[in-house]
Amino acid sequence: MTTVPTMATGPVTAAGPATATGPVTAAGPATATGPVTAAGPATATGPVTSAGPATATGPTAAAGPLLTARPVLTAFPELPQPDDQPLRIALLSYRSKPHCGGQGIYLRHVSRELTALGHHVEVFSGQPYPELEPGPLLRTVPSLDLYRDDDPFRTPRPSEFRDWIDALEVAMMWTAAFPEPLTFSLRALRELRARRGDFDVVHDNQVLAYGMLGIARLGLPLVTSIHHPISVDRRIELAQARGLGRLTKRRWYSFVRMQARVARRVGPVMTGSQSSREDIIRDFKVLEHNVRVIPLGVDTRLFHPRPAARIAGSIIAVASADSPVKGIPTLLQAFAKIIAERDALLTVVGKPMSGGPTEQLIGELSLGDKVRFVTGISDADLADLVASAEIAVVPSLYEGFSLPAVEHMASGTPLVASRTGALPEVTGDAAVLVTPGDADELAATLRRLQDSPAEREFLSAAALRRVQERFAWSAVARATVDEYRRAIASAAGRTPVAAHGTQRVPDHSAEAARRGSDPGGGAGLTIAQGAADADR
Numbered sequence: 001m002t003t004v005p006t007m008a009t010g011p012v013t014a015a016g017p018a019t020a021t022g023p024v025t026a027a028g029p030a031t032a033t034g035p036v037t038a039a040g041p042a043t044a045t046g047p048v049t050s051a052g053p054a055t056a057t058g059p060t061a062a063a064g065p066l067l068t069a070r071p072v073l074t075a076f077p078e079l080p081q082p083d084d085q086p087l088r089i090a091l092l093s094y095r096s097k098p099h100c101g102g103q104g105i106y107l108r109h110v111s112r113e114l115t116a117l118g119h120h121v122e123v124f125s126g127q128p129y130p131e132l133e134p135g136p137l138l139r140t141v142p143s144l145d146l147y148r149d150d151d152p153f154r155t156p157r158p159s160e161f162r163d164w165i166d167a168l169e170v171a172m173m174w175t176a177a178f179p180e181p182l183t184f185s186l187r188a189l190r191e192l193r194a195r196r197g198d199f200d201v202v203h204d205n206q207v208l209a210y211g212m213l214g215i216a217r218l219g220l221p222l223v224t225s226i227h228h229p230i231s232v233d234r235r236i237e238l239a240q241a242r243g244l245g246r247l248t249k250r251r252w253y254s255f256v257r258m259q260a261r262v263a264r265r266v267g268p269v270m271t272g273s274q275s276s277r278e279d280i281i282r283d284f285k286v287l288e289h290n291v292r293v294i295p296l297g298v299d300t301r302l303f304h305p306r307p308a309a310r311i312a313g314s315i316i317a318v319a320s321a322d323s324p325v326k327g328i329p330t331l332l333q334a335f336a337k338i339i340a341e342r343d344a345l346l347t348v349v350g351k352p353m354s355g356g357p358t359e360q361l362i363g364e365l366s367l368g369d370k371v372r373f374v375t376g377i378s379d380a381d382l383a384d385l386v387a388s389a390e391i392a393v394v395p396s397l398y399e400g401f402s403l404p405a406v407e408h409m410a411s412g413t414p415l416v417a418s419r420t421g422a423l424p425e426v427t428g429d430a431a432v433l434v435t436p437g438d439a440d441e442l443a444a445t446l447r448r449l450q451d452s453p454a455e456r457e458f459l460s461a462a463a464l465r466r467v468q469e470r471f472a473w474s475a476v477a478r479a480t481v482d483e484y485r486r487a488i489a490s491a492a493g494r495t496p497v498a499a500h501g502t503q504r505v506p507d508h509s510a511e512a513a514r515r516g517s518d519p520g521g522g523a524g525l526t527i528a529q530g531a532a533d534a535d536r
Contacts, residue, residue, distance in 0.1 A: 086118045087484055088198060090220075093123065093205040094143075094184035096130035102227055102403055103205055104130045109297060111136035113477030122199075124191060126184045141187045143180060146173050176251040182258065185211025193218060201484045204266065208259035212266055221487040223480075224266045228276045228400020228421070231256050231283040236325050236397055260284040268487055270480065272296045272401035273422035279400070294480060295426075297473035298406040302383040305412035305464070313344040315446065316389035316413070318382075318404040319396070321352040321373060327395035327418060329361055333439035334395075336365040338446055344370070347389070349382060351375040387411040390456070391449050397436045399423050405431070406471050409463035414456040416445050430463040 091111055096104035107130045111121045115135030122137045123130060127145040132138055144156050144166055153173065161167060165186050172179035189211040192202065196218045204212055204224040215222050234253040241249045263269065263284040269291045271277050277291045315335065319326035328348065335346045352358035352373055362371055374385065386392065392408035394417040399405070401422050408415045409430055417423045418436035427433070432449065434441045449456055 086120060087200045087481065087488075088120045089114060089122070089484065090192060090199045090202045091121055091123045091136070091205060092184075092188050092202065092207055093125045093130065094180050094207050094209075095128060096123075096125045096205075097128050098131040102401070104128070105403055106225070106227070106296065107205055108132055109299060109473040110477055110480060113473045114480070116474070117477055117481060119481070124188050126180065126187075139191070141184060141191060143183060143187075144169050146170070147180075176248050178252055178255050181207050181209040181255055182211070185209035187211075189214045189218075192220065196220060201488055203480075203484070208262045208266075209255075210258060210262060212262055216267075219491075221484070221491040222266055223483050223487050224263070224269045226263065226269050226271050226276070226280055226284075228271070228398070229256075229263075229279050229283045230259065232279060232398050232400075232421075233323075233325050240324050267490070268292065268483055270294050270483055273425050275422035275425050276400035279421075292483065294476060294483075295470060296401055296403060296406070297476045298403070298410045298467060298471045299379075299473065300410050300467070302379055303386065303407045303410040304383075305460075306384065306387040308388065310390045310413075311345070311388050312390060313342070313450065314347065314389045315344060315391050315393060316347045316349070316386060316408075317393045317395065318349040318386070318407070319394075321348055321350040321358045322356050325397050327397050327436060328358055330437050330439050330442060331393055331395040332358070332361055332365060332367065332371065334442035334446060335371065336367060337439070337443040338450075339367070339370050342447075342450070344450070346371045347385065348373050349375070349377075349385070383407075383411065386413055389413050391416060391446060393442070393446070394418060394423060395436070395442065396420065396423070399426075402426055406467065410467045410471070412460040412464050414449060414459040415463060416442065416449065428462075428466055430459060430466045432459065 091107065091114075093103055093107050096107050098104045098108065107123060107125070111123055112133045112135060114121050121135070122139050123132060124139045124141050126141050126143045127148070129138065129140060144160060146152075146154060146156070146169065148154070156166070156170060161170075165183050168186075169179045169183040172182070185207050186209075188207070192199070192215060199220060201221045201223060202215050204222060206224070206226055208224065208226065212222065212224070230253070234249075234256050237249050237253070238246060260283065263280065263286050267290065269280065269286060271280060271291060271293060272295055274293055277293050280286050280291055281288055317328070317331055319328055321328055328350075331346070331348075335344065338344050346367075348371065350373060352362075362368075377385070386408060390413075392404075392411075392413040392415045394402055394405045394408070394415065396402065396418050397420060399418075399421040402417075405415065405417055405423060405426055409427070415427060415431040417427055417431045417433055419433040420436040423431075424433055432445055434445050449459075
């Protein structure tokens, strides 16, 4: 679910910007009415007001009915609340593309539902900014936007530099590293330091950078979402890289070590699936009791079956076109086998890089106009497109949850998905599972479904039942508030009730770091924490 821009395939030198490929673009703009944006950071001496058309000081109701969900699985039972006063929530996200990658989609829905519950929500985000619905406030935390879609890996003009954080951002990019999590965390820490009295809790949407460690020292409780550990993406891309490309990818993913170090120290972590929980515990060495599972939701106001007949032979996938972990090459190879014997049309919601690996493969397979890539469409148009397809495919090599899979299911579109990561957990009996990376098996499965209306109807009905039972953003928000209150109680010195009546195990990781026993390298942590404090 998490997306970072695609990296350079060759070395990046300090002499100027790399000629790397750009970030994978979003499927298109949302049709939300838009966030309420602020002119600048608010002060702690008065109410927070908006520079946009309205302020969000109270609850905002959802625009349509939401599905009723069964209780969401978490590692702890719901705590008795001594009070029900609304919370003041700072929600942080270093990049928030509104239509792909998951972080921006999660941000939009959870901020809406938190506001609907009566809480005050301010979203702090770097570029690309999220598209929020009315209610939550957007506080922009601008970066130098070095990976913008129309000018990736650009060199900023001297007049654009504002402080030492900007210089650090450019220096890291020029040396083939990905700076955004670290530099956003330092900017966010500076913003929150000036407003520490304005919030009851801070929610980190997978920033996981050293600036987050300074938030606890401000006296602010912190809760973190990890949609899946990027260490998985790193393994997959390194396994596929060759020669010098392997070296530059290793440098690009160097931020993963930082995320692992920070994840061990930030306290409670939320994730969307048991599979992702196990990966976080294994790869990031986070204590088991600190990681809770809260499945994500789907916006059924948009994603639902349509009365119109589906387009015969149409197949759809929603994925970053050039990201190796999304498995688009496997889908293209399988589709080439299908059109050799029958008519079919493949639609990929995503934008391939010009001259990149996906475009090259399409040429090699002579797919021509049988494959189309769609981008720049609204959420409503995307939902119509998904609901019109005869079959949907999630061909990923790994997923920590997969919002597109749930959106396909909510639309009643028969689904084929890879048997990997959280996909079996998310889809249950509502999808046909195939071996990831096996184009022959995928092609055979697609042929069978195309020839079997009864099986497609069975999968459609099973998918709708599963969505109704399990996936609602309102339930996600309620479970998230439980974690907020638990973190607030812990920070105040009260001991939350643990699962099965057992007491929570104390977290001694901060003390271990001071003793220098961090397995990830305490020295690097000390240097970066010093950098985070340098802007006091």
